[in-house]
Amino acid sequence: MATLNIEPNITQSDDFYEALIESHRDLDAAQSQMVNAKLVLLLANHIGELDVLREALRRAREGIEAVRDH
Numbered sequence: 001m002a003t004l005n006i007e008p009n010i011t012q013s014d015d016f017y018e019a020l021i022e023s024h025r026d027l028d029a030a031q032s033q034m035v036n037a038k039l040v041l042l043l044a045n046h047i048g049e050l051d052v053l054r055e056a057l058r059r060a061r062e063g064i065e066a067v068r069d070h
Contacts, residue, residue: 002047004055 010016023039024032044053 002049002052004052004059006059 023035027035047053047056
């Protein structure tokens with residue numbers, strides 16, 4: 001079974017960051033959210049292991065408080 005790699009692992013991380021920012025250029029907030037959603041689904045498909053994806057989802061939520069309607 002695969003495990004989630006949380007160690008630095010991106011080659012050319014500055015170039016990736018630049019490409020990520022560029023992918024959002026000239027988009028409104030809704031379009032930018034759509035790009036992020038599509039990117040998540042593409043990368044999830046590439047990973048393909050449900051246990052790894054669940055661990056990534058859990059870690060992504062760590063420290064994020066849910067917004068509650070009053």
